[in-house]
Amino acid sequence: MQPDASFRDQVEHLIALVPAGQVTTYGDLAALAGHPYAARIVGGIAHYGNEKLPWHRLVNRFGGLASGYYGGREVQAAMLEAEAVTCTNFIVDNFQERRWRPNL
């Protein structure tokens, strides 16, 4: 990708590339950005100055919505459902099947 782009830019880019109706995990995004252990940073980056990004498509490896993010989990669940992503008990339904992959 862009050598000038910081890790944060890579993450933002990847998040922006996630198609509606699909979700991705922090660990996967971090790995795609080149840092398989930077899962926390992905969440942190989205929280620092990218609340405009479709970060609501980011879920943990359990397929569950982020815990205690700014706004409320129900909001994220509603946004996901608005994109054809059904959630149950704040957990993405069929998460494994909805997990977005760049090679796909």
Added chain:
DNA sequence: CGAGTGACCGCAA
């Protein structure tokens, strides 16, 4: 520059 934070992941007891 240094320290603290973050929406995580994986393993161990």
Added chain:
DNA sequence: ATTGCGGCCACTC
């Protein structure tokens, strides 16, 4: 089975 802890990297203040 559940709970607790540490660790990895980057960003902000």
